[in-house]
Amino acid sequence: MSIGLVVGLMIPFIGTTLGSAMVFFMKNQLNRKLEKLLLGFAAGVMIAASVWSLLIPSIDMAAEQEKIAWLPAAAGFLLGMAFLLFLDSIIPHLHMDSSEPEGIRSKMKKTTMLVFAVTLHNIPEGMAVGVTFAGALLGDSQITMAGAMTLALGIAIQNFPEGAIISMPLRSEGATKTRAFVYGTLSGLVESVGAVITIILANMIVPLLPYFLAFAAGAMIYVVVEELIPESQSGEHSNISTVGVAAGFVIMMVLDVALG
DSSP states (O other): OOOHHHHHHHHHHHHHHHHHHHGGGGGOOOOOOHHHHHHHHHHHHHHHHIIIIIHHHHHHHHHHHTSTHHHHHHHOOOOOOOOHHHHHHHHOOOOOTSOOOBBSOOOOOOHHHHHHHHHHHHHHHHHHHHHHHHHHHTTTTOHHHHHHHHHHHHHHHHHHHHHHHHHHHHHHOOOHHHHHHHHHHHHHHHHHHHHHHHHHHHHHHHGHHHHHHHHHHHHHHHHHHIIIHHHHSSSSOHHHHHHHHHHHHHHHHHHHHOOO
C-alpha cells in the first residue's frame, strides 16, 4: 500500500480526530445554532459528494464498459439505501435529539449508543473514500487519484464538525473530556477500516465498480435523509442549517470540479 494511499485513507480520520479535540477547548454544550449549521454543512457535503464523486463516475464508467449507463447507478444506489436501512434496524443507537433508542433493544449506556449512531453513519463515508481510491488504483479513466484525494478531503472537512458534534454531547452526558475525545475519535476509525475493506472488494470484482460507487452514494444519502436533515431542521433556527447545506454542497462541488 503506497504512502499516498495511506495518507488519503487517513485524511477523513484526521478530520474526525481534530473535531473531537474541540471538547478540550469548548465549554459545556455546543451552541445550538452552530450545531445546526454544522449538521447542515455535513449534509451538503455528503449530497454533493454522492453526485459528483460517486453517481456521475458510476454512470460514466458503466457507459465506458458498454453497459446500460443508468442501471448500475440505480441498482447500486437502492442497494446502498437498503443496506443502511438494515444496519439502522439492527444496531442499537441513539440520535442526539432523541430519548428513544433505535435498533435491537439493548441495555447499553446512552453514551455508547450515541457513539454507535455516529459510527453507523460513518460507514458509508468510509466506503465512498475506499471505492474512489479503488477506481483510481485500477486506472479507471473516470476516477483519478486527485479526485479520490479530493473526496477524502471533502469528507474530512465535514468530519471536523461531526467530531465536535459527538464529543460535546458525550461531555454533557457526564463523560470526562478525555473519554469524550477518545469516543469521538474512535467513531471515525470505522471510516478507514471501511475504506480498506471496500478497496479489497472492489479490486476483486472490477466489473462491479460502478455498482460499488452507487452503493456508497445510496448509503450516504440514507444518512443525510434519515439523520442529518431531520436533526438540523428540528426546532428553532432551521434556516441556519439550510444555509449550512448550501455552503457544504457548493464547497464540495467546487473541490470536486476544480481538483478532481
